[in-house]
Amino acid sequence: MENVLGRIVAGKVTDENEEDYFVQVAGTTFRLSKSEIKKPLHLGSNFRGFTYENEDHQMAMTRNAPDAQVDHYGWGTVVRNQRQLGVFVNIGLPDKDVVVSLDDLPDMMELWPQKGDRLLVTLREDAKHRLWGVPADMDIFQAIAxxxxxxxxxxxxxxxxxxxxxxxxxxxxxxxxxxxxxxxxxxxxxxxxxxxxxxxxxxxxxxxxxxxLKPRAYEAIDDDAAMLLAALEHSQDGHLEFSDKSSPAAIKAYFGISKGQFKRAVGHLLKARRITQHDGALWLVPVTPDDPSTPADEA
CATH class of the missing domain: 2.40.50.140 (Nucleic acid-binding proteins)
Incomplete structure (x- = not known):
């Protein structure tokens, strides 16, 4: 079966039953589900399809070839992993997931792909005619970038x-x-x-x-800082007559938080360069397009 599995190849229809056609390629017979075929095939006619061994260890053929093939790359979705083997990847076959060997995965299992993760893979046939998924390397990614x-x-x-x-x-x-x-x-x-x-x-x-992967400064602020920032943004001229010298009672009455919470919120916003503090008041710093903390949709 060398140069047959994991590829689109041509074969001859040699038999059929109620559910399948049987297509012979290089001396090997493959099952082709009739559910895939709209127009009936005739015995002796030629058919081109993708060949593989399904999960029941039957040689199968499909007209719905996956992108991932021998010498071709395609994205697959991880469905599960097995510690002593590797990860199983759905490349689009109806009854077969391909395995990416643990030899092609990180040494630390916690860095292995999990269910729902994506891998760009090609297929490789081993000496026992089993198909394996092989992740794309840097050269492949550079070629498609x-x-x-x-x-x-x-x-x-x-x-x-x-x-x-x-x-x-x-x-x-x-x-x-x-x-x-x-x-x-x-x-x-x-x-x-x-x-x-x-x-x-x-x-x-x-x-x-x-x-x-770290949040922008404005995204990282806590609830108290966000509330204080919102109050400044809605003030008439971008400032509030409060500072770290304001009384706890005045802060509680206006903001509904303790003076300690207020000072932490002010410190957070000062560090994020969203406000300044002078003349006994808090002042909003105008956001400019060059500011690295500016949201992308505002820049």
Missing amino acids: QPANKHMQNANVTATVFQLKLVGTRVMTEHFELGFIHPSEREREPRLGEQLTARVIGVNDEGTLNLS
């Missing part, structure tokens, strides 16, 4: 992790831009195949992205 636009600065992107290294995490966005996440720009290391929402913090001259 599209250059990023300079206007993407500070935008949110959806990206899939495809490479884990000590220096950082490499991803590809849903629009095929390559991205890199430095360890300092994440709270934890993402899994292989994990889909992330990241923020563009740099667009390199070669068209790749530097990304961050």
Whole structure:
């Protein structure tokens, strides 16, 4: 069966029953479900389809070929993992998930893909005629990548992790831009195949992205700081006659929080550069397009 499994090949219809046609390719007979065929096939006619071994260990053929084939890459969705084997990936076959071997996965199992994660894979046939999924390497991702636009600065992107290294995490966005996440720009290391929402913090001259998984300063503020910021934004001239010198009673009456909560909220907003404090008052800092804390839809 060399050069047959995991590919689209032509064969001859040799038999049929109520449910299947039987197509012979290079001396091997494959089942073809009649549910896929709109116009009946005749014995002796030729048929082209994708060949594989299904979950019942039967040689099968389908007209609905997956994108992932031998020498072709396609996205698949992880359905489960097995510690001693690897992860099972749905590439679109009706009765078969392909396995990505643990040899092609991170050494740390907690970084393995989980159910719902995505992998770009090709197929490989081993010496026992079993099909395995093989993740795409950096060369493949570079070959299919599209250059990023300079206007993407500070935008949110959806990206899939495809490479884990000590220096950082490499991803590809849903629009095929390559991205890199430095360890300092994440709270934890993402899994292989994990889909992330990241923020563009740099667009390199070669068209790749530097990304961050950390929230913008305005997104990271707590409820008290958000309430204080909203009060400033709705004030008539962007300031409020309060400071860390204001009395606890006045703060409680106006904001409904303690002076300690007020001071923490003020400190948070000062650190985020959203306000200034002078002349016994709090002042809102106008947001400009060049401000790195500006939301993408405001920039």
